[in-house]
Amino acid sequence: MGLRYAQIILAVLLLISAIVGILLVVVPAKVMEAPAENMYGIVLDAGSSHTSMFIYKWPADKQNGTGIVSQHNECHVKGGGISSYAGIPGGAGKSLEACLNQAVKDIPKSRHHQTPLCLGATAGMRLLEEVNATESQRVIKEVENKLKSYPFKFKEAVILSGQAEGAHGWVTVNYLLENFVKYGFVGRWLNPGRETIGALDLGGASTQITFETSEKIENKSNLMELKLYGQNYRLYTQSFLCYGQDQFLRRLMAYLIKTQGIKPQLSHPCYPPNFQTHIKLGEDVFDSPCTKKYRPAQFNPEMDVTVVGTGDYQMCLNNVTKMFSFGNCSYSKCSFDGVFQPSVRGSFMAFSAYFFTHSYLNTLTNISITSPTQMEEAVKRVCSMDMSQMKAKTGKPEKYMKNVCAVANFVQVLLMKGYHFNETSFPSISFKEKAGGASVGWALGYMLSVSNTVPAESLRLVTALPLAVWAVVIFIFVALLLIAVGHLVMIYRNKRTKEDMV
Numbered sequence: 008m009g010l011r012y013a014q015i016i017l018a019v020l021l022l023i024s025a026i027v028g029i030l031l032v033v034v035p036a037k038v039m040e041a042p043a044e045n046m047y048g049i050v051l052d053a054g055s056s057h058t059s060m061f062i063y064k065w066p067a068d069k070q071n072g073t074g075i076v077s078q079h080n081e082c083h084v085k086g087g088g089i090s091s092y093a094g095i096p097g098g099a100g101k102s103l104e105a106c107l108n109q110a111v112k113d114i115p116k117s118r119h120h121q122t123p124l125c126l127g128a129t130a131g132m133r134l135l136e137e138v139n140a141t142e143s144q145r146v147i148k149e150v151e152n153k154l155k156s157y158p159f160k161f162k163e164a165v166i167l168s169g170q171a172e173g174a175h176g177w178v179t180v181n182y183l184l185e186n187f188v189k190y191g192f193v194g195r196w197l198n199p200g201r202e203t204i205g206a207l208d209l210g211g212a213s214t215q216i217t218f219e220t221s222e223k224i225e226n227k228s229n230l231m232e233l234k235l236y237g238q239n240y241r242l243y244t245q246s247f248l249c250y251g252q253d254q255f256l257r258r259l260m261a262y263l264i265k266t267q268g269i270k271p272q273l274s275h276p277c278y279p280p281n282f283q284t285h286i287k288l289g290e291d292v293f294d295s296p297c298t299k300k301y302r303p304a305q306f307n308p309e310m311d312v313t314v315v316g317t318g319d320y321q322m323c324l325n326n327v328t329k330m331f332s333f334g335n336c337s338y339s340k341c342s343f344d345g346v347f348q349p350s351v352r353g354s355f356m357a358f359s360a361y362f363f364t365h366s367y368l369n370t371l372t373n374i375s376i377t378s379p380t381q382m383e384e385a386v387k388r389v390c391s392m393d394m395s396q397m398k399a400k401t402g403k404p405e406k407y408m409k410n411v412c413a414v415a416n417f418v419q420v421l422l423m424k425g426y427h428f429n430e431t432s433f434p435s436i437s438f439k440e441k442a443g444g445a446s447v448g449w450a451l452g453y454m455l456s457v458s459n460t461v462p463a464e465s466l467r468l469v470t471a472l473p474l475a476v477w478a479v480v481i482f483i484f485v486a487l488l489l490i491a492v493g494h495l496v497m498i499y500r501n502k503r504t505k506e507d508m509v
């Protein structure tokens with residue numbers, strides 16, 4: 008009796024393991040389309056105040072050279088922008104090491120030699136180029152040599168033109184919003200036929216505006232024609248050097264010094280009431296080509312000036328407005344400083360310093376700014392706040408808070424009086440820092456144009472086991488199944504015959 012039960016249990020176990028075995032082999036062997044391995048790309052965004060490194064990734068089986076690129080990681084280089092190492096040989100290259108070493112660890116080793124690496128420098132280096140072209144070339148050559156010493160596929164280290172910076176920012180924004188192509192539910196890339204949106208970028212030394220237009224572009228230097236995914240795009244793009252927030256603040260300070268005269272104490276209408284700080288005439292104000300216009304013939308660059316805030320909204324606005332020139336347009340219409348601009352149309356995304364200013368105004372006043380009137384109201388309130396109030400509300404240090412009123416007024420004048428946004432068009436501006444997990448800036452757009460040269464790999468077909476082995480394994484399990492079933496049937500028959508005999 009005991010022997011028969013043991014036989015039954017053995018047969019059942021055999022049956023179960025055969026079925027499980029077959030399922031295990033058959034299910035994963037359904038020729039899975041395994042997500043292909045990732046490809047990577049590295050961009051160093053060498054801005055005027057600091058350098059950021061972005062690592063992007065995309066599936067190796069990407070379509071038509073421009074894949075579904077997303078942000079993998081980022082790293083912020085310690086210290087100033089590469090232009091701040093002018094006259095310090097070795098400094099700029101060395102500053103990039105920590106982030107580049109991180110990239111070496113972050114990217115799988117087998118991909119290193121295929122990973123494009125590029126550095127784009129913007130307005131900080133454009134300014135250095137103006138002051139000393141030899142020195143700016145030396146700095147660029149130095150960072151190029153540093154990048155070449157890493158195991159990646161070095162592409163370029165260049166100073167981007169203002170137009171290129173604007174266009175790459177526009178590409179980034181529209182790429183992240185999937186305005187060019189979209190992965191359809193049928194598993195194919197489709198052109199969504201959507202309107203593109205404009206890009207508003209506010210950096211440290213320059214500011215860019217870029218949007219698609221069908222209007223005549225009267226100054227050819229503002230025209231940028233792009234072909235992406237087989238579609239043609241006609242862009243208006245303009246970059247204003249010295250209109251980034253840091254250079255604007257310097258120009259404002261220089262203008263206040265010019266109007267009040269060189270004295271040990273300067274009153275600043277945009278600083279919080281009674282707030283005090285110290286500046287050096289040279290390094291903090293006049294050591295920049297942007298403030299040349301206001302530079303006194305004679306001054307001591309080492310002179311220390313005490314700046315005292317008065318928190319006067321109207322005075323601040325008046326002085327900020329003086330930083331722009333609204334006359335002298337030789338085209339049918341202009342933004343400012345005699346620069347041609349067609350009417351703004353469609354939606355816009357405003358990023359970098361626009362985003363921070365908008366977010367500070369919102370945190371400090373609880374006003375959700377969606378119209379010029381609301382913005383004016385928020386700026387008015389912020390300009391009369393004192394430093395302790397501002398620090399308490401935002402949790403941010405003095406060095407940022409002291410400039411909120413000035414920069415907010417600057418943004419207000421730039422958008423409304425400069426670019427001519429109004430009650431109707433202002434609500435179509437969205438203020439963003441990130442979209443789809445990636446930082447909004449020009450780096451991704453730049454990466455996309457560089458990664459076009461990376462050859463696409465064919466989709467890898469993956470079965471759990473090589474096909475011949477798979478066939479043998481499946482045969483063994485099927486045989487096992489048949490033996491188990493046969494055995495059970497025999498046991499059952501034996502039992503029946505024995506019972507019949509009783």
Ligand SMILES: *[C@@H]1O[C@H](CO)[C@@H](O)[C@H](O)[C@H]1NC(C)=O
Pocket residue numbers: 138139141142145
């Ligand atoms: C420019 O930089 C070079 C070093 O690359 C230096 O020798 C030269 O004096 C600088 N020129 C000016 C005008 O500052």
Ligand SMILES: *[C@@H]1O[C@H](CO)[C@@H](O)[C@H](O)[C@H]1NC(C)=O
Pocket residue numbers: 070071188196197236237
């Ligand atoms: C990709 O390229 C092929 C051939 O070059 C073209 O037929 C297809 O439309 C392209 N797909 C996209 C999304 O542009």
